[in-house]
Every structure is written in structure tokens, then in C-alpha cells.
Amino acid sequence: MIRTKEYQDFSWKLHTDAGHRPIVGQFELTYACGLKCAHCYTDCYNTPEDRRREMATSEAITVIDKIVDGGCFWLCLTGGDPLAHRDFKTIYSYAKSRGLILTIFTTGTSMTPEMADFLVASPPFNIETTIHGVTAGVYEAVTQRPGSFDRFMRGIRLILDRGLPLKLKTVAMRQNMHELPAIRAFVEELGLQPQMSTAIHARLNGDVTPGDYRLSVEEIAGLNHPSGEDSSADDRGCKSCSSGDELEAFLRPADPTNKLFRCGIGYDSFWVNPSGRMCLCVTIRKPSYDLLHGTLQEGFEQLSRGLRELTFQGDSECTTCTLWDRCVKCPGKALLETGSLEGDIDHFCQVTHRMAAVDGVPYPTGMSSWQDVYEAKRTRRIARVQRASAPYDSSFQPLPVVEPSLSSASSSCSSAGT
Numbered sequence: 001m002i003r004t005k006e007y008q009d010f011s012w013k014l015h016t017d018a019g020h021r022p023i024v025g026q027f028e029l030t031y032a033c034g035l036k037c038a039h040c041y042t043d044c045y046n047t048p049e050d051r052r053r054e055m056a057t058s059e060a061i062t063v064i065d066k067i068v069d070g071g072c073f074w075l076c077l078t079g080g081d082p083l084a085h086r087d088f089k090t091i092y093s094y095a096k097s098r099g100l101i102l103t104i105f106t107t108g109t110s111m112t113p114e115m116a117d118f119l120v121a122s123p124p125f126n127i128e129t130t131i132h133g134v135t136a137g138v139y140e141a142v143t144q145r146p147g148s149f150d151r152f153m154r155g156i157r158l159i160l161d162r163g164l165p166l167k168l169k170t171v172a173m174r175q176n177m178h179e180l181p182a183i184r185a186f187v188e189e190l191g192l193q194p195q196m197s198t199a200i201h202a203r204l205n206g207d208v209t210p211g212d213y214r215l216s217v218e219e220i221a222g223l224n225h226p227s228g229e230d231s232s233a234d235d236r237g238c239k240s241c242s243s244g245d246e247l248e249a250f251l252r253p254a255d256p257t258n259k260l261f262r263c264g265i266g267y268d269s270f271w272v273n274p275s276g277r278m279c280l281c282v283t284i285r286k287p288s289y290d291l292l293h294g295t296l297q298e299g300f301e302q303l304s305r306g307l308r309e310l311t312f313q314g315d316s317e318c319t320t321c322t323l324w325d326r327c328v329k330c331p332g333k334a335l336l337e338t339g340s341l342e343g344d345i346d347h348f349c350q351v352t353h354r355m356a357a358v359d360g361v362p363y364p365t366g367m368s369s370w371q372d373v374y375e376a377k378r379t380r381r382i383a384r385v386q387r388a389s390a391p392y393d394s395s396f397q398p399l400p401v402v403e404p405s406l407s408s409a410s411s412s413c414s415s416a417g418t
């Protein structure tokens with residue numbers, strides 16, 4: 001007799017047993033997207049030239065094979081907007097036929113009755129989309145595409161009316177902050193659990209413009225939602241794409257002092273971009289590995305080798321910070337925003353200290369408030385920058401460049417013809 005297990009038990013067991021194997025993936029099928037969200041980190045690659053570098057459908061299928069053969073269970077099809085891929089249905093159906101547990105991250109605006117019917121016949125594990133506002137003015141202030149609000153509302157109706165699973169998330173930002181309570185109420189009226197994040201990071205090409213749309217520290221403190229900065233799974237990327245809190249328990253180092261990576265990177269998750277390049281997280285795109293001509297296991301091993309042993313090379317305040325596990329600043333976000341894995345992002349530091357005060361976390365002996373702790377760190381940080389000829393050593397690149405080995409490259413040639 002086959003014993004049935006609750007999904008959570010199943011998931012927990014797989015993550016527990018994963019043992020540094022790539023079982024959770026994100027596959028960016030295309031950077032194409034009909035929206036132009038102000039804070040988008042991939043929009044910089046939604047250009048005709050970049051699109052020409054994206055894989056052919058047969059190659060995307062080969063990548064799916066590599067992902068399955070490498071032992072992956074959960075795959076998120078994302079973008080851009082994966083529904084904007086001309087052969088989404090072919091790739092989705094193939095991934096499904098190979099037994100992957102599929103989630104789709106979509107704008108919602110690209111959902112059609114025909115696509116919704118297709119998904120009903122072959123449902124994903126989940127569909128996730130972002131609700132930027134509940135009025136056209138606010139929603140389109142974020143998406144910068146007139147008419148997108150009506151398409152979005154129609155899209156989520158198509159999903160809900162057919163009983164497909166849906167998760168609605170919100171990025172709280174300047175454009176929608178006055179509508180956040182209405183967004184929450186709208187999501188709850190649909191019977192869904194609102195998810196909100198305030199952690200906006202730079203674009204993949206290093207453009208820091210999205211930071212302009214962050215809420216101020218006091219606005220974030222006033223939101224009064226758990227953990228202040230981020231109650232959404234997504235921004236914790238690495239951590240959440242894997243198994244959320246359970247994974248954190250696994251990875252929480254006994255002594256985090258000086259550890260560069262204090263997240264789930266290199267544990268059991270990976271990303272693949274539309275060109276078939278594999279990396280370990282959303283923000284660190286170099287080094288990458290040519291998955292099309294290699295294997296998932298080799299790519300994962302090469303990319304993660306030595307990663308978790310890396311330590312800070314400079315005297316960053318983060319090395320001794322007792323709030324590190326409440327802070328969303330990480331090497332990847334720092335790399336995008338400052339050019340260095342060790343760079344400082346003052347906004348995240350300030351928010352973390354402010355939220356520690358809001359949450360009543362005891363401040364260190366000898367200090368009179370978390371604000372004082374933050375100010376002291378900021379003063380030391382500025383002094384360090386002034387002492388240095390350059391604020392950060394952007395040449396600090398401890399991560400090796402990796403390519404498929406000859407053996408995996410030759411073995412992939414046979415499957416590349418599928």
C-alpha cells in the first residue's frame with residue numbers, strides 16, 4: 001500500500017534530504033514582457049537584441065531535460081513574463097510530462113481564456129502574480145503601460161473563475177503606498193493571503209534607478225507588517241524559493257561572524273536565464289554555467305564550490321552585526337548596487353535598525369537606542385570610505401568562472417538534437 005503524505009511533509013523531507021543538491025529551480029524562459037515596471041530588475045534585458053540571444057524552443061526543452069535529469073523537483077517558470085514566450089505551452093507541457101512541480105510567475109496581463117483553459121487541463125502547482133494597485137492610475141503608475149490594469153483584472157478573474165491556484169504579491173513602493181491598505185483588503189476579499197515586500201534592488205545591469213522607488217525608512221516602519229522589510233517569500237529568493245523558514249534553520253551558522261553569505265545560496269536552488277546560463281541566485285549572474293552544454297549537477301557543484309566558506313575581506317559593519325538575520329542586504333544585492341559583494345546599502349541597514357526598534361529587540365549594552373547603533377555604524381562606514389581611495393574594491397571577485405567540463409559537454413551534444 002502506498003502511504004500518502006501531506007505536501008508539507010513531502011517538501012520538508014525532500015529539502016532535508018537534499019544535501020546540497022539542486023532540487024529547486026527558476027527558469028527565466030524569456031525576458032520579454034508587455035509591462036515596463038518601474039522597479040523591474042530584468043527590464044533592462046527586454047530588448048530585441050537581448051531577445052535574439054534567447055534559446056530556441058528545442059534548446060529550452062534540452063534545458064528542461066538537464067534540469068530533470070539533475071534531480072530537480074520544483075521548477076518555477078518565470079521571466080520577464082513566461083507567457084510571452086511564443087512556445088510557452090510546448091515548454092510547459094514538456095516540463096509537466098517530465099514530472100516537475102511547476103509554478104508560473106506571470107504578469108497576469110497576458111492571461112487569455114485559451115491559456116487559462118490550457119492550464120485547467122494541465123494545472124500548475126501555483127500561479128503567482130503581482131498586484132501593484134487596485135485602481136488603473138496606481139497600477140499603471142508602476143507598470144507604465146496604459147490599459148494594463150484592465151488586462152490584469154481580467155487575467156486574475158480568468159485564473160480564479162477556473163479554480164486555478166493563485167498567489168498575489170505586492171511590492172510596496174512610492175507609486176502605490178497610499179493604496180496598500182486597499183490592495184490588502186482586495187486580496188483578502190478574494191480569500192487569498194496578501195504578501196508584501198518593500199525590498200527593491202537594482203537591475204541586473206547594475207542600474208540603481210529602482211532604488212528611487214523605495215519607501216522611506218519611516219514609511220516602512222509605519223506599514224506595521226511582520227519583519228518590516230519583507231514578509232514576502234520572493235525577496236528572500238534563495239531562502240524562500242527553497243523551503244523558507246525550514247531552510248533557514250538548516251543554514252543558520254552557529255557563528256555567522258565574518259561569513260559573506262548568510263543565506264540559502266548553494267544549498268538546493270538554482271536559476272537559469274533565457275540563454276541557458278545557470279547561476280545560483282537572482283542577483284549574482286556571474287559566474288554562470290552553460291547548462292545547455294553541461295549538466296545540472298556539475299554546474300551546481302562548480303558554482304557553489306567554496307561559496308559558503310567565503311568571508312568578508314574588508315572590515316564591514318556586517319561582520320559583527322547582531323541584526324544580520326533580520327536584514328535583507330546580502331552580497332548579491334550589494335554587488336548589483338555597489339559593484340562589490342561587500343558593499344553597503346545604507347537603506348537596508350537603516351530599515352533593519354528601525355524595525356529592530358519597532359519590534360522591541362533589546363539594543364546592545366552601552367547604547368541608548370537602535371538609532372544610535374545605526375548612527376555609530378554609519379559614522380564608521382563613512383570614515384572608512386573617506387580613508388579608502390575607492391569606496392569598494394570592485395575587483396573583489398572570489399567566485400570562479402566555470403564552464404562545462406569536456407565530458408559533460410560531449411554528453412550534452414547527443415541530447416542537444418532533441
Ligand code: SF4
Nearest residue numbers: 033035036037040080
Ligand atoms: S511584470 Fe515583472 S518582468 Fe514584467 S516589467 Fe514588471 S517586474 Fe518586470
Ligand code: SF4
Nearest residue numbers: 237238263281330332
Ligand atoms: S546573495 Fe542575496 S539574492 Fe543571492 S541567494 Fe543570497 S540572499 Fe538571495
Ligand code: SF4
Nearest residue numbers: 318321324327349352
Ligand atoms: S543591519 Fe546593517 S550592519 Fe547589520 S547586516 Fe544589515 S547592512 Fe549589515
